[in-house]
Amino acid sequence: MTLGRVRPRPHATRAAIGALAATGLLLTGCTSDPPAPGPSSPSASSTSTPAAPSPQPTSAVRGAPAELQQLIERVYAGSDLGRDANAATAKALAERTAAGTQAVPAGAKATIGSWFGTPVAVVTAGDDVHLAVGPKWKLVGGWWPSLGLDDAVVGGGPRWVLALGSDARRGQAIDRARADTLQVVGIDGKGGGGVMGIARDLWVPLSTGGKGKINSAMSLGGPQAQLRTVRGATGLPIEGYALIGFYGFVDLVDDQGGIPIVVPETVDASHARIVIKKGEQTLSGKEALAYARERKTLPDGDFGRSRHQGELLLAAAVKAKLAGPLAIPGALTSFSKVGKSDLSAAEMLTFAAALYRLNPTKVGRDVAAGPFGWAGSQSIVVLGNDARRLFTSFEDGNLR
Structure with a gap:
């Protein structure tokens, strides 16, 4: 039996867009600040009443420590940021078309988090977004339409990251077990991207020596060995990895309030004794893990499981987009606790x-x-032309 490239189905794409709309309504209704009351519509007899003055810019950045606020003020003042910005950010801001000194736009707000002990911050000011890393705050990216800059500075593209899920059980080190999940997440730098699952039993050269199932590399040499093996098999210059175990995944999903998703077909996750019903819903940590791990009841087995894992990643990305950039530091903090x-x-x-x-x-x-x-006696998935064509098509960071 040969199973080649698994293509997204049209109804799955429509489901993802439906989830985007439904979740957007949920977030708007539950998490957005209520709109400020505006002036009443003028009647015919009061059309000459002058409009209320527009709010004036302020230098305050709510939630920002003093050093970060000063850095943001320097951006709008047109100052040379020197070593307080990376090269790409400094170059972009030097090309600003809005000249002169400006105050920070009204309503500016910062959220602070951490990535494995390193402070991270996102500051929004109107439609502008600033990305900064501490502890001595440095701008590493963002986008600034108010300064006449059309392009975002977010590391360019194409870029890829390897998302790994460990099958370690309680008491086992998550970085020395086999990889239960192998998903390459790519961006093309132009607003598009892709999520490519890799069959766990794909037979490839291992970075630790010899050949084996692709997911065995982590148990033999840790996540770096797994990363090198996936790089070698795909030919993609993947930047790095993000690894999480079963129990950390459950905690992470629950900490972030679940994953809103539209499930294309009902799944009987027999291993967990959980039924994931078809339709729009928000999966808890346990439900999301069951959906990500079930394969025995799926018609295409492990390939279907990999497809489900990709669906969960996309659903999580949609939720993050709807939550807005200020939610990013909190999400990074949550992952750092368990991954x-x-x-x-x-x-x-x-x-x-x-x-x-x-x-x-x-x-x-x-x-x-x-x-x-x-x-030998091992059942494997052969690395064939279909997979190689998929790797080639992902070289621009997008899957079409």
């Missing part, structure tokens, strides 16, 4: 911001599959 990564704070912050800016209709999803075969 592992070799990505720096600047790399992860800009990648997360780039995911926020994705257009959901320009994000492809696919699974690197192949025909079944044997290596």
